[in-house]
Amino acid sequence: MRTIRYHEIAANLRSRVHSGELVSGRLLPSEAELSKKYKVSRVTVRRALELLRDEGIVDARQGFGWFVLGGTVSQSLATLGTIEDQMTASGVRSERLVIEYAFEKANKQVAKVLGVDQVLRVRRINTADGEPFALVTVWCPAELGRSLSRQDVEQSSFHELLDRKLKSATQTITADAASADEARLLEIPLSAPVLRCERVTKDAGGQAVLLAQHVFPGHKTNFVVELSSTTKSIAPSGLRLVD
Amino acid sequence: MRTIRYHEIAANLRSRVHSGELVSGRLLPSEAELSKKYKVSRVTVRRALELLRDEGIVDARQGFGWFVLGGTVSQSLATLGTIEDQMTASGVRSERLVIEYAFEKANKQVAKVLGVDQVLRVRRINTADGEPFALVTVWCPAELGRSLSRQDVEQSSFHELLDRKLKSATQTITADAASADEARLLEIPLSAPVLRCERVTKDAGGQAVLLAQHVFPGHKTNFVVELSSTTKSIAPSGLRLVD
DNA sequence: GGTTCTCACTTGTATTACACTTGTCTATGA
DNA sequence: TCATAGACAAGTGTAATACAAGTGAGAACC
Numbered sequence: 001m002r003t004i005r006y007h008e009i010a011a012n013l014r015s016r017v018h019s020g021e022l023v024s025g026r027l028l029p030s031e032a033e034l035s036k037k038y039k040v041s042r043v044t045v046r047r048a049l050e051l052l053r054d055e056g057i058v059d060a061r062q063g064f065g066w067f068v069l070g071g072t073v074s075q076s077l078a079t080l081g082t083i084e085d086q087m088t089a090s091g092v093r094s095e096r097l098v099i100e101y102a103f104e105k106a107n108k109q110v111a112k113v114l115g116v117d118q119v120l121r122v123r124r125i126n127t128a129d130g131e132p133f134a135l136v137t138v139w140c141p142a143e144l145g146r147s148l149s150r151q152d153v154e155q156s157s158f159h160e161l162l163d164r165k166l167k168s169a170t171q172t173i174t175a176d177a178a179s180a181d182e183a184r185l186l187e188i189p190l191s192a193p194v195l196r197c198e199r200v201t202k203d204a205g206g207q208a209v210l211l212a213q214h215v216f217p218g219h220k221t222n223f224v225v226e227l228s229s230t231t232k233s234i235a236p237s238g239l240r241l242v243d
Numbered sequence: 244m245r246t247i248r249y250h251e252i253a254a255n256l257r258s259r260v261h262s263g264e265l266v267s268g269r270l271l272p273s274e275a276e277l278s279k280k281y282k283v284s285r286v287t288v289r290r291a292l293e294l295l296r297d298e299g300i301v302d303a304r305q306g307f308g309w310f311v312l313g314g315t316v317s318q319s320l321a322t323l324g325t326i327e328d329q330m331t332a333s334g335v336r337s338e339r340l341v342i343e344y345a346f347e348k349a350n351k352q353v354a355k356v357l358g359v360d361q362v363l364r365v366r367r368i369n370t371a372d373g374e375p376f377a378l379v380t381v382w383c384p385a386e387l388g389r390s391l392s393r394q395d396v397e398q399s400s401f402h403e404l405l406d407r408k409l410k411s412a413t414q415t416i417t418a419d420a421a422s423a424d425e426a427r428l429l430e431i432p433l434s435a436p437v438l439r440c441e442r443v444t445k446d447a448g449g450q451a452v453l454l455a456q457h458v459f460p461g462h463k464t465n466f467v468v469e470l471s472s473t474t475k476s477i478a479p480s481g482l483r484l485v486d
Numbered sequence: 487g488g489t490t491c492t493c494a495c496t497t498g499t500a501t502t503a504c505a506c507t508t509g510t511c512t513a514t515g516a
Numbered sequence: 517t518c519a520t521a522g523a524c525a526a527g528t529g530t531a532a533t534a535c536a537a538g539t540g541a542g543a544a545c546c
Contacts, residue, residue: 005519027247030507041520046508062508063527175418175438175461193436193461195418218418218436247529273496284531289497305497306538 006047009038013048017057017068028058028066097125099185101150103142110139113200113211120145125185132186139211173197175218186217193218252281252291260300260311271301271309340368342428344393346385353382356443356454363388368428375429382454416440418461425458436461 013028028034031049035042049066052058060066100123111117119139126134140148177191186194194215201210256271271277274292278285292309295301303309343366354360362382369377383391420434429437437458444453 032507042508043521044519047518060508061527063506064529065507173416173438175436175459177436177461191434193418193420195416216418218420249529275496286532287530290529303497304538306495306540308496308539 005040006044006051009034009040009045009048010051012038013052014055014057017052028068030065095127097127098150099123099125103145106139110211114139114141114208116141116143118142120148133216135182135185135215137213141209144209178215178217182215186215188217248283249287249290249294252277252283252288253294255281256291256295257300260295271311273308340370341393342366342368346388349382353454357382357384357451359384359386361385363391376459378425378428378458380456384452387452421458421460429458429460431460 028049029037031042031045034045034049038045049058049060053060058066058068100121103118103120106114106117106119110119118141120142122138122140124136124138125132126136174196176194176196178186178188178194180190182188182194183190183192188194195218197214197216199210199212199214200208201212271292272280274285274288277288277292281288292301292303296303301309301311343364345364347362347364349357349360349362353362362385365381365383367379367381368375369379417439419437419439421429421431421437423433425431425437426433426435431437438461440457440459442453442455442457443451444455445451
């Protein structure tokens with residue numbers, strides 16, 4: 001009976017992953033090693049691995065290796081990432097209005113964070129029930145941004161568009177006075193207190209892929225952090241509208 | 244099994260920090276020494292340290308060295324509760340100055356949160372290197388407060404004094420303009436932007452036992468939320484001084 | 487005593503080099 | 517169509533090295 005080798009190998013690897021032998025985050029043996037072990041060519045091993053990649057079980061980075069994906073990740077980040085989702089979830093009619101969309105040279109600070117020179121900068125206003133409640137500026141490496149049309153950005157969040165790449169995020173929150181630009185766009189007085197959140201999102205390789213700055217009018221918004229000693233998982237945190 | 248050296252080293256250092264071998268505020272060995280000790284290049288040591296810096300565990304000053312930041316701590320609540328601890332940990336001389344200490348009738352809002360009528364209200368100013376950086380007001384049911392003298396409150400944090408009872412906390416962060424009182428006490432201009440954090444701490448039974456309001460000058464402070472899928476350790480979140 | 491200078495030591499940053507990995511392509515059989 | 521073999525491009529982790537720049541402490545000076 002003739003069977004297809006790479007399906008066999010894929011099945012074998014799949015069971016090894018599911019059995020827990022290959023834990024999430026762990027590196028798989030290199031293609032060369034697997035090829036030697038199963039006594040097949042590297043191409044065949046690759047076919048098997050690509051099959052698993054399509055299933056979302058493993059992923060690879062060039063020059064690094066194949067590794068097992070953990071299931072929880074994208075979800076925990078998803079809850080984090082989409083501030084506008086939280087709005088719609090709480091019954092507020094939320095809209096996105098893209099006011100700027102430009103490929104340009106990154107300024108020094110942005111260049112340092114993202115590690116690239118050319119970036120796509122998108123500026124949006126988010127409205128809740130017609131009133132602006134957030135001014136969002138997102139910087140993204142131009143290379144990644146090319147595949148995103150202005151319409152894409154208008155309709156979906158960056159976290160949706162770049163979904164599978166995102167891995168971790170650091171968010172800093174601080175209070176500041178609204179700049180002239182911000183005051184005008186958010187329809188608040190000049191120098192009114194605003195909540196300024198800056199988030200750096202990184203991919204699996206630790207490379208920063210997204211720099212986002214959210215500016216919220218202080219009197220309208222609240223950042224909530226829930227901390228429970230029982231749950232070790234990342235505390236769910238989110239933005240909340242205040243009345 | 245293939246592992247990546249700098250992840251190994253980072254894990255090693257992380258555990259040494261958590262075990263208390265490397266106390267908070269302490270200087271780590273220099274990169275050169277670590278490089279010799281682990282028999283890897285300085286670059287590799289750096290990458291490990293930078294990993295830890297991203298996690299908020301350590302930080303470095305050029306020409307000075309790497310030092311442990313604060314509250315590694317197995318109790319996730321401890322890291323949360325003791326903002327002043329984080330200050331001392333990062334090498335800042337932090338002092339507590341109690342300016343008000345009174346048993347009184349709770350106002351409507353406080354009464355609703357704590358579910359009691361009589362409360363102990365304590366107001367403190369926290370200083371960092373002599374300058375005020377936080378104005379803290381704590382409300383606590385009078386019943387619990389009776390066992391706490393003014394001196395207790397001055398010397399220790401509420402989280403230390405009520406330690407074992409605390410179980411979970413909800414923290415809301417918002418931007419606001421400084422009131423006259425706050426501006427005077429924090430030595431900032433009237434209506435300057437401040438970060439206002441309100442935390443409700445509950446005990447094991449779900450009963451609210453502490454209501455705390457922290458007010459930070461916006462230009463001096465930063466709230467950092469780290470969300471990482473790779474680190475199993477407690478997501479370090481905390482307040483960070485900015486320069 | 488107080489100020490400035492110097493020097494050892496630290497981190498920050500940039501190179502080059504090398505081994506090893508995945509990504510991709512072509513050619514050859516079964 | 518499937519598998520093999522080989523070759524090359526490109527990315528990654530580590531090493532070794534060099535230099536810039538900040539820090540702290542003590543020496544030297546006024």
